Amino acid sequence: MATEVSRPTSRRAPRQQIGLIEWLRKNLFSTWYNVIITVVLLYIVAQTVISFVSWVVTAPGWPAAFTNIKLLLTWTYPVDQLWRPQAAMALVLLLLGLSSGLWGGIARMVAWGAAAISVVIGLAAFTFPDLPDQTSLPGWLFMFLCAVLLAGGDLLARRLGQKLRWPLIVAWLLSYPAVILILRGGLGLPVVETKLWGGLMLTLILAISGIVLSFPLGVLLALGRRSSLPVIRTFCVLYIELIRGVPLVTVLFMGALLLPLFLPGGESIDALVRATIAVTLFSAAYLAENVRGGLQAIPKGQVEAARALGLNVFQTTLLITLPQALRAVVPVLVGQFIALFKDTSLVVIIGLVDLLGAAQNIVGQPQWLGTPGGVWRETFLVIAAIYWVFSFTMSRISKRIEDQIARSRH
């Protein structure tokens, strides 16, 4: 005999929102000892914030960073040639603006962020006109121009649409040699030796070169380590384990001191090139291990399915395993790129003056000797903020990529 089961009609989940006061009472003031802990901690936090803010307002050393902004940004790059870093930056921002209009997504997020920062810096520079301006194009005007390029590129690309796709990809590929050409000179432009480069410009060039060059190298090493050919596998394992076994400083020193010994005829390679090679070789070894981790996480069935469909080994790697492996390790890779960006500050020890090196030099300038307590706190806080902006941008990009991948899963 069948019994009828009573079926409840579906209804809404009960509301679980609670008010602020209720939340405070429940989480911070529930018992007498929680009240004490909350009050004591609040007092400590408030004291810290108040004393930090009052220090920021009264600190005498801020002019050190701002009057030396040219040194922080480009170090000893010739004053009459400063339009060139500006042109290089304008070029990259224009491409970023165009990408934002064409692809949206991550490019748009970065472009809008950059435009906002440009406007803020431009306004700040405009408000304090007594800052030393050594460029023919005033700094504040240039920053507004950057914002205009970003926004204009975005609008232009939206109008042109998909026919811009391939030209833009080619332009991005050419942008790296173009930027180097603009900065270094040649082809009619007066040459500016790299030993005059420095500051944020040098930090960015090193970091971007390191990231762009170490990525393909690291992927190849990761694939090589899983190769069935013993010679390739052994070489990759040796390389990876050797590099991972020594600190970056050692690799930099080897690049700076040992490499010239092995080269014929006292031929000296540019110090910046040597540093770039060292950073790239170092980063590639770590990258290879991260990518290998991603490759190992891919089920064997994926390769079997690809092979059963007739895809060859090369196609299987390029279309099936590598894309999945790279997606899986995006957070790790971006983390590594952030580390690489900050690690470039180690080039100070081989005589290059990056952002950190420029700051150290500014702190030692004689005119700040009379400032009580020195100017190092203020100066280093400024460059910390610069490092943070770039690192934070990278971590946001990573978050966006992860979100996109997660969306395609469900």
Next chain:
Amino acid sequence: MSGNSSNEPIIICENVNKWYGNFHALKDVSLRVKRGEVVVICGPSGSGKSTFIRTINRLEEHQEGRIIVDGIEMTSDIRNIDAIRREVGMVFQQFNLFPHLTVLQNITLAPIWVRKKTRKEAEAKAFELLERVGIREQAHKYPGQLSGGQQQRVAIARALAMEPRIMLFDEPTSALDPEMVKEVLDVMKTLARSGMTMLCVTHEMGFAREVADRIVFMDQGQIVEEGTPDQFFSNPRNERTRLFLSQIL
């Protein structure tokens, strides 16, 4: 080569032997499959049935014996292996769809890269196949967004997109919820009736009885019995087969 008279077997396996270390996984397995024939391979787990069909497209390497697929002998020459794989489609127990590609991309990938079709041709064919397996509207979703039964139907469409002469099924319904087994079996039945040569490792005896031309029973790496479904179910000769049937029917 291909296109011989229809009496010529399309798959010839002669005394195929395979070892995993010291374990003798396939013992003198010989089987001939005619064009358009549907052969179901069954047997207890560990009997070597999956290993056997995986040697036919070289996902497992055999160490002794000969395998000739559509006139091409399987050797370690990579060109022969690739030529055979283009003619043989495979459907796996775990679907093995590519999770980073949409359904449509899963299906068009091999035709574009291996058969060198244009994207347009490949997509037209893909939509036709999706129509056939009844999930055209899911073309732009990712595999992770589909049910198991839908994923397996996509996997069948993906294999068919290469226009293979032979389809291998390796326990295609074993990882599915009971509710979804039927939708996959229906697709397979239609395929069998359309004249496709099929080799299916499966425990679905209803399917075997309905569409198989021949049933092969394997145990401990050997073929112990083969025959038409009628002979096999009503009058099994081997003691081991009788035991197996009594347990699963």
